[in-house]
Amino acid sequence: METKLSADKCSRLKWRLGYDGCFAVDARGRSGGLALLWRAENQVDVLNYSDRHISAWIRDVDFPSKWLLARFYGELDVARRTEAWEFLESLKPDFQRAWCVLGDFNEILFSNEKRGGKPRREAQMVRFREVLEDCHLHDLGFKEDMFTWSNKHGDGTYTKERLDRVTTNPIWTSMFQDYGVEVLVARSSDHKPLLMKFRGKEEETRRGRNLFKYEEAEDEYNIKEVKEIQLRLGVLLEQENITWKQRAKRHWYKEGDMYTRYFHACATERKKKNTIKRVKGEDDVVRTDVAEIAGAFQSFFTKVYTSSDPSLEIIERCLENVEPRVLAEMNLQLDSVFTRTEVDEAIKQMGPLKSPRPDGFTTRKKGKVGSLALKLDMSKAYDRVECGGEIFCPKRGLRQGDPLSPYLFILCAEGLSSLINAAEKKGDIKGVSVRRGGTSINHLMFADDCILFCRAKVSEWKKIHELLQLYEAGSGQMLNKQKSSFFFSSNTRANEKKDIIQEAGGGVCGSYERYLGLPDLVGRSKVNTFRSIKERIWQKIHTKIT
Numbered sequence: 166m167e168t169k170l171s172a173d174k175c176s177r178l179k180w181r182l183g184y185d186g187c188f189a190v191d192a193r194g195r196s197g198g199l200a201l202l203w204r205a206e207n208q209v210d211v212l213n214y215s216d217r218h219i220s221a222w223i224r225d226v227d228f229p230s231k232w233l234l235a236r237f238y239g240e241l242d243v244a245r246r247t248e249a250w251e252f253l254e255s256l257k258p259d260f261q262r263a264w265c266v267l268g269d270f271n272e273i274l275f276s277n278e279k280r281g282g283k284p285r286r287e288a289q290m291v292r293f294r295e296v297l298e299d300c301h302l303h304d305l306g307f308k309e310d311m312f313t314w315s316n317k318h319g320d321g322t323y324t325k326e327r328l329d330r331v332t333t334n335p336i337w338t339s340m341f342q343d344y345g346v347e348v349l350v351a352r353s354s355d356h357k358p359l360l361m362k363f364r365g366k367e368e369e370t371r372r373g374r375n376l377f378k379y380e381e382a383e384d385e386y387n388i389k390e391v392k393e394i395q396l397r398l399g400v401l402l403e404q405e406n407i408t409w410k411q412r413a414k415r416h417w418y419k420e421g422d423m424y425t426r427y428f429h430a431c432a433t434e435r436k437k438k439n440t441i442k443r444v445k446g447e448d449d450v451v452r453t454d455v456a457e458i459a460g461a462f463q464s465f466f467t468k469v470y471t472s473s474d475p476s477l478e479i480i481e482r483c484l485e486n487v488e489p490r491v492l493a494e495m496n497l498q499l500d501s502v503f504t505r506t507e508v509d510e511a512i513k514q515m516g517p518l519k520s521p522r523p524d525g526f527t528t529r530k531k532g533k534v535g536s537l538a539l540k541l542d543m544s545k546a547y548d549r550v551e552c553g554g555e556i557f558c559p560k561r562g563l564r565q566g567d568p569l570s571p572y573l574f575i576l577c578a579e580g581l582s583s584l585i586n587a588a589e590k591k592g593d594i595k596g597v598s599v600r601r602g603g604t605s606i607n608h609l610m611f612a613d614d615c616i617l618f619c620r621a622k623v624s625e626w627k628k629i630h631e632l633l634q635l636y637e638a639g640s641g642q643m644l645n646k647q648k649s650s651f652f653f654s655s656n657t658r659a660n661e662k663k664d665i666i667q668e669a670g671g672g673v674c675g676s677y678e679r680y681l682g683l684p685d686l687v688g689r690s691k692v693n694t695f696r697s698i699k700e701r702i703w704q705k706i707h708t709k710i711t
Contacts, residue, residue: 167192167196167197167198167199167238167269168189168192168198168199168200169192169195169196169197169198170189170192170198170200171189171191171192171198172189172190172191175187175189175198175200175202176189178200179202182202183204184202184203184204185203185204185205186202186203186204186205186207186209187200187201187202187203188200188201188209188211188214188219188221189201190214190215190216190219193216197216197238199214199216199217199218199219199236199238200219201219201221201234201236203223206225206226207223207224207225207226208223208224208225208226208231209221209222209223209224210222212233215252217237217238217239217240217249217252218235218236218237218238218252218253218256218268219235219236220233220234220235220236220256221233221234222234228340230263230340232262232263232264232265232336232337232340233258233262233263233264233265234265234267235256235264235265235266235267235268236267236268237253237256237266237267237268237269237270238268238269238271239268239269239270239271239272239328240271241271243289246271246272246289246292247292250292250293250296253266253296253300254296254299254300257299257300257301260301260336261336262336263333263334263336263337263339263340264300264302264333264334264336264337265331265332265333265334265337266300266302266331266332266333267329267330267331267332267359267361268329269313269314269328269329269356270293270328270329270330271328272289272290272293272328273285273290273293273326273327273328274290274293274294274297274304274327274700275290275697275700275704276290276693276696276697276700277697277700278311278312278326278327279324279325279326279327280312280324280325280326281322281323281324281325282316282322282324284693287692287696290700294703297332300332300334301334301335302332302333302334303332303333303334303335303338304330304331304332305330305331305332305333305344305345305346305361306345306346307327307330307346307347307348307359308345308346308347308348309347309348309349310348310357311327311348312325312326312327312348312357313326313327313328313329313330313348313356313357313359314326314327314328314329314355314356314357315355315388316355317355317388317392318388319388319389323388328356329356329357329359330346330359331346331359331361341363341364342363342364343362343363343364344361344362344363344364345361345362345363346359346360346361347359347360347361347362352395352398352399353395353399441458443458444458444461444462446461446464446465447464447465447468473638473641475638475639475640475641479635479638479639480639482635482639483580483581483583483584483635483636483639483640484580484583484639485583486583486584486586486587487579487580487583488583533656534620534621534622534656535620535621535653535654535655535656535657535658535661535662536597536618536619536620536621536653536654536657537618537619537620537621537622537625537626537651537652537653537654537657537665538597538616538617538618538651538652538653539616539617539618539619539626539629539649539650539651539652540614540615540616540649540650540651540652541614541615541616541617541633541644541649542644542645542648542649575610577640577642578610578615580636580639580640581608581615581632581633581636581640582608582610584632584635584636585607585608585617585629585632586607588607588628588629588632589605589607593625593628594607594619594620594625594628594629595607595619595620595625596608596618596619597618597619606618607619617629621653621654621657621658621661621662621665622661622665623661623664623665623668626665626668626669627668630668630669649669651665651666651669
């Protein structure tokens with residue numbers, strides 16, 4: 166990100182941050198500015214620089230091989246972005262040199278790296294991906310929050326993007342291991358800082374002290390609260406500055422600065438593939454010892470597979486509205502021995518390239534009352550099914566992968582289905598219709614996934630919530646509110662939408678949501694909707710090549 170500081174101020178800032186060396190590029194007025202800071206144990210030789218980059222050779226005392234670091238700042242003006250990409254390509258070293266490029270590229274790689282605002286033009290993202298390919302660079306990914314920038318708006322124009330990233334070439338990744346990038350929390354900037362940790366293959370892992378960590382889940386609904394917290398945090402830090410100024414006397418005034426890293430989170434090293442190095446238990450305590458990790462797993466799954474012992478009364482309330490679907494005559498026919506002729510007829514009736522499914526679903530866009538769709542997420546759905554009996558060793562849970570398990574789960578979910586249908590018959594809720602006078606639909610189910618439909622009214626949500634609580638008590642299922650999401654029709658009133666979200670504690674489903682790899686919502690532009698598939702293929706190919 167931009168420092169927005171002069172070189173002299175950056176040089177003074179290094180003492181406050183605990184660094185020994187500094188090379189900075191002056192800001193242009195209230196924008197721009199770059200800085201590279203390092204400690205005495207690192208040898209840094211600046212190769213070249215401009216108002217948009219700093220390239221330097223880095224050599225660590227514990228790792229003799231040097232590598233090239235490029236601190237890059239992308240062009241904000243889209244019309245001039247081609248020049249920036251050509252300039253980045255000109256910085257590429259010999260193929261045998263390890264190279265790392267990091268900074269604010271002012272561009273995203275894929276459409277899912279932006280939420281809110283107008284969709285990014287495909288040509289811009291394609292050009293950025295082509296530049297990384299030409300430079301043999303690949304993205305190191307991220308930990309914690311994906312988005313590094315937001316416009317801080319508190320209304321429908323709220324937008325956040327992943328503009329900052331760390332990229333490396335294959336030579337660099339072969340030199341180091343346990344590398345990872347974490348998105349930290351910004352005190353006041355609209356960009357979040359990145360923390361990259363890595364170590365050479367010959368080094369031992371260094372243990373550092375744990376720092377205070379502040380988690381920021383920012384969106385258009387809590388941006389006002391986040392800003393207030395940041396403001397209060399700034400006041401507290403300023404009070405701390407004053408205290409230290411009084412203790413440090415004149416030396417602080419000479420070397421000190423307003424900026425601080427006290428509340429920047431400390432990233433943990435990224436886990437090795439297929440290796441569990443640490444685990445956080447239900448008590449939020451992180452365990453690194455092998456025996457403690459095993460104990461945490463044992464404690465967690467013991468609790469998951471222990472029955473909640475629902476009462477017979479609650480179970481009967483869940484099932485009181487279930488109607489018999491298989492009559493005696495039907496059961497006799499199902500139990501009869503099937504013939505080869507019946508199998509041949511059944512197979513020939515199937516379309517060779519077809520699968521029965523709904524061809525689409527539209528919500529009501531006109532009228533005084535809007536429509537609401539609720540996508541449910543059940544926590545450990547199969548593991549929490551109450552089964553009981555002496556056949557099963559666990560008190561509850563269904564074996565995933567067993568062909569019988571989905572059918573057993575569907576039998577359990579039939580209780581929820583009957584509760585919802587009964588509520589609509591009583592007039593407590595009302596489903597939605599694809600067309601005027603058409604069949605009303607109040608829920609759709611596919612295995613452990615469920616979408617509920619009703620009118621966008623707080624009263625109907627409360628009734629659905631009441632039914633879900635009854636179903637949870639009787640079946641052992643548990644609704645994950647944080648992962649459940651809402652979708653409102655365009656004619657939903659803003660106050661109703663806000664009240665339902667606050668009452669439920671869930672999030673609003675956006676165009677970025679996915680189910681089985683495909684978008685939940687399909688708009689008019691099929692290119693924008695399904696281009697994520699092409700992007701994922703590019704990622705797979707690019708990962709293999711690099």
